[in-house]
Each structure stands twice: as C-alpha cells, then as structure tokens.
Amino acid sequence: MTRHDALIRVIEALHAEIAALKTNDVAALERATREKLIGIEAVGAANDDDPALSGELRALAEEAHRLNESCRIYVNLMAANVRRRLTALTGNDLPSYRPGLAGGYG
Numbered sequence: 001m002t003r004h005d006a007l008i009r010v011i012e013a014l015h016a017e018i019a020a021l022k023t024n025d026v027a028a029l030e031r032a033t034r035e036k037l038i039g040i041e042a043v044g045a046a047n048d049d050d051p052a053l054s055g056e057l058r059a060l061a062e063e064a065h066r067l068n069e070s071c072r073i074y075v076n077l078m079a080a081n082v083r084r085r086l087t088a089l090t091g092n093d094l095p096s097y098r099p100g101l102a103g104g105y106g
Helices: 003-023 026-045 051-090
Strands: none
Touching (some): 003 026, 003 051
C-alpha cells in the first residue's frame, strides 16, 4: 500500500469516527478506530518516497490532522457534558479527583 492510499484510508476512517461519535454508535466507533490505526501503521510502513507526491501527501496529512483534531474536540466536549450531567444528577459539586492534593499517608 502506498502512503497516498494509506492516508486516504486514514481520512475515510476519521470521517467514520466523526459520524460514529455524532450518533453515539460505539460499534461503529470501534470499527473506525481500528481502521484508522491500521491506516496509520500502513502510512508508517510505506516506503514510496516519490517526490512528485510530496505536496499532495502533505495536503492529505494535513487533512488527516484536521479531522483528528475535530475528533479530539468532539470527544472532549462529550466528556465535559457527561461530567456536567453527573454533577447535576448527584448534586455533588466536589472537585475532580487530583492525586497528591487530598493529603497523604504519613
């Protein structure tokens, strides 16, 4: 598999990850993440250093990076929503656990 093909695979998997995140489809998210990781390994394993493709490869890599950042932001927003809902449900406004700050044994 060429780097170009592997990057296309990563981009397609990232689109699938975003769709799965939006619909809360855990099975689809697992599939998309597995495909993304396989694609990333293929990018690293490819050794087709054709300089003619370097500009196109850079553009594909930038697109993959942008999509990955979108996934990261979406996951962080979902985590914040869960945290906020749990706080509202429990009525517990205690700060999050932070190791080493709550006192120690001694």
